[in-house]
Amino acid sequence: MSDNKNVIFGDTLRGYTEKIILSILSNEDLYGYKINKIIETRTNHSLVFNEATLYTTFQRLEKFGYITSYWVKNDNLPKKKYYSITKEGVSFLANCKFEWKRTKELIDLFL
Amino acid sequence: MQNRIRLFVDNEIKQYSFSNRKEVVDEITSNLTERYLELIASGLSEEEAYKETISLTGSFAISMLNDITNNPLRWYKKNLLILSVVVLTGTIFMFFFSPLGYILLTFAFIYFTFELSKLEENDRQKDNVEPEESKHVRSKLIIDLLRYCMGLLIFSFTIIVWDLLFRLLLDIKSISIIDWLTKVSPLWFVIIIFIFIMLIGSLVIGYPLSLIIIKRKLLSNDQMSKMSINKPKSKIMSEQIKKTTYSFGRTISIFLTLIFVFALILISNVQVYELIPSIDFQGDLVLIDSTHFWVYLLEGRFYQAMTPIYIAFMGSFTVGIYLLCTKNFSLKFWFSLYGFVILSLVLSQILLLFLSENRTSLLIPLIVTIIGFMYSLMHTKFLGVIERIVYER
Numbered sequence: 001m002s003d004n005k006n007v008i009f010g011d012t013l014r015g016y017t018e019k020i021i022l023s024i025l026s027n028e029d030l031y032g033y034k035i036n037k038i039i040e041t042r043t044n045h046s047l048v049f050n051e052a053t054l055y056t057t058f059q060r061l062e063k064f065g066y067i068t069s070y071w072v073k074n075d076n077l078p079k080k081k082y083y084s085i086t087k088e089g090v091s092f093l094a095n096c097k098f099e100w101k102r103t104k105e106l107i108d109l110f111l
Numbered sequence: 112m113q114n115r116i117r118l119f120v121d122n123e124i125k126q127y128s129f130s131n132r133k134e135v136v137d138e139i140t141s142n143l144t145e146r147y148l149e150l151i152a153s154g155l156s157e158e159e160a161y162k163e164t165i166s167l168t169g170s171f172a173i174s175m176l177n178d179i180t181n182n183p184l185r186w187y188k189k190n191l192l193i194l195s196v197v198v199l200t201g202t203i204f205m206f207f208f209s210p211l212g213y214i215l216l217t218f219a220f221i222y223f224t225f226e227l228s229k230l231e232e233n234d235r236q237k238d239n240v241e242p243e244e245s246k247h248v249r250s251k252l253i254i255d256l257l258r259y260c261m262g263l264l265i266f267s268f269t270i271i272v273w274d275l276l277f278r279l280l281l282d283i284k285s286i287s288i289i290d291w292l293t294k295v296s297p298l299w300f301v302i303i304i305f306i307f308i309m310l311i312g313s314l315v316i317g318y319p320l321s322l323i324i325i326k327r328k329l330l331s332n333d334q335m336s337k338m339s340i341n342k343p344k345s346k347i348m349s350e351q352i353k354k355t356t357y358s359f360g361r362t363i364s365i366f367l368t369l370i371f372v373f374a375l376i377l378i379s380n381v382q383v384y385e386l387i388p389s390i391d392f393q394g395d396l397v398l399i400d401s402t403h404f405w406v407y408l409l410e411g412r413f414y415q416a417m418t419p420i421y422i423a424f425m426g427s428f429t430v431g432i433y434l435l436c437t438k439n440f441s442l443k444f445w446f447s448l449y450g451f452v453i454l455s456l457v458l459s460q461i462l463l464l465f466l467s468e469n470r471t472s473l474l475i476p477l478i479v480t481i482i483g484f485m486y487s488l489m490h491t492k493f494l495g496v497i498e499r500i501v502y503e504r
Contacts, residue, residue: 033142051139051168078113078141081134 017049017057019100022066022085022093031072031080032058058083066092116143119165143168 024035032054039047049057061067066089073079085093117140124135143164150160 031142032138033145036142048167051142054142055135055139078144079137080141081138 017053018061018066019093019096021054021057021061022089022096025067025083025085026090026093029082029084031082033080035083061089065089113140113144115161116140116147116164120168123168139168 020039021035024030024038030038032051036049036054039049058067058069061083062069065086067083067085069081069083071079072082117136120136120139120143124132124139146167147160147164150163151157155163
């Protein structure tokens with residue numbers, strides 16, 4: 001169980017949630033819970049997105065054509081909605097990475 | 112348990128109008144169920160696992176805000192339509208049955224304020240994922256919307272002010288100074304009105320002029336040499352003064368708007384007069400009382416008829432000159448000016464309330480005037496938003 005005192009919820013990282021999700025999706029197609037699980041694991045349970053934030057983010061990314069979705073049926077569990085990054089999403093992510101690198105270099109000069 | 116989670120999710124989002132509600136419920140239920148099963152496997156009881164699971168649902172209100180972001184055109188069009196209909200209806204009613212017009216306009220203002228705060232919230236919540244082109248289109252839309260609303264507000268607020276001015280000036284005919292003014296010779300009448308206009312005008316124009324003079328004095332030679340070594344002093348000075356001068360085009364357009372509104376009121380009064388020729392113009396104040404102007408005019412009582420015109424033109428002139436002369440013009444100032452005028456009118460109405468025989472009819476404009484004034488006070492924040500966006504542009 002994660003210690004809530006150390007958790008950074010998704011809203012704090014407004015503006016970065018899309019980039020984080022796109023980055024994860026750039027490796028493989030995944031569904032919401034799995035994406036959240038990867039984020040939790042990689043950040044040692046320090047970053048958690050709630051369902052509303054996740055859903056909103058998926059909706060926005062789909063709207064701008066950065067991801068697409070499809071349903072996959074399971075025998076025992078409810079069907080899952082998988083997300084897949086598009087070419088536009090890949091290109092957008094590459095731009096974001098470049099911008100982030102440049103910003104980090106500049107900010108590191110001062111902080 | 113899956114049904115319990117589904118019920119919870121369904122209940123959580125039912126207040127929001129998702130177009131694909133079933134899909135949303137399916138997706139979120141699927142995610143939460145998987146989490147729930149994992150928590151059970153880690154040793155939690157069913158109830159503990161359920162509570163932990165639903166605690167990670169979050170609020171879907173944000174999703175609705177983003178829905179606005181995704182459909183700005185639809186959202187703006189809807190609100191603009193409502194606002195336009197209410198303001199125009201209110202404006203029309205203003206000429207025929209003032210209290211209802213006031214109420215409609217007050218409603219439009221409050222509604223608009225509420226919608227604008229939503230727009231602000233929406234802007235705060237927007238995310239960086241939006242493409243540049245879309246951001247550009249949206250920001251253009253917001254600016255257009257604000258300009259449009261600003262126009263409507265100035266238009267309707269101007270009508271309120273002029274209407275109240277007419278109301279007041281035509282009702283204070285029993286006050287001795289007006290009686291005295293109507294008895295003096297035409298030459299003296301014109302001279303008195305001219306001096307009065309000049310006095311008020313000097314006060315209003317004097318302020319920006321003194322600002323320019325003070326700025327000149329404060330601008331020391333050292334400062335000027337730091338600003339530009341190559342430029343001559345006169346050029347720097349003219350640039351500084353130019354910076355304190357507001358856009359000529361905008362000033363003229365506001366000035367013309369005031370004149371247009373003024374003319375509109377007069378024209379509409381003619382129509383009312385022609386529509387209801389048998390109306391008792393000395394009767395209740397509530398109904399079309401500003402038609403007194405035309406009664407005076409038709410009866411040949413030009414002094415009484417022309418006084419409000421002088422006042423209206425003077426108001427337009429002084430506001431126009433002020434805007435022309437100072438960069439300090441702001442919509443806050445604009446509305447403060449109106450707020451001040453309205454407050455004066457309210458106080459005058461209260462005075463008249465005790466002087467007039469027809470006290471009940473005076474109460475209605477008094478109440479709606481107070482509402483209008485309260486409204487103008489409430490709008491500081493809203494005007495700040497408009498100013499920020501207009502000036503940033």
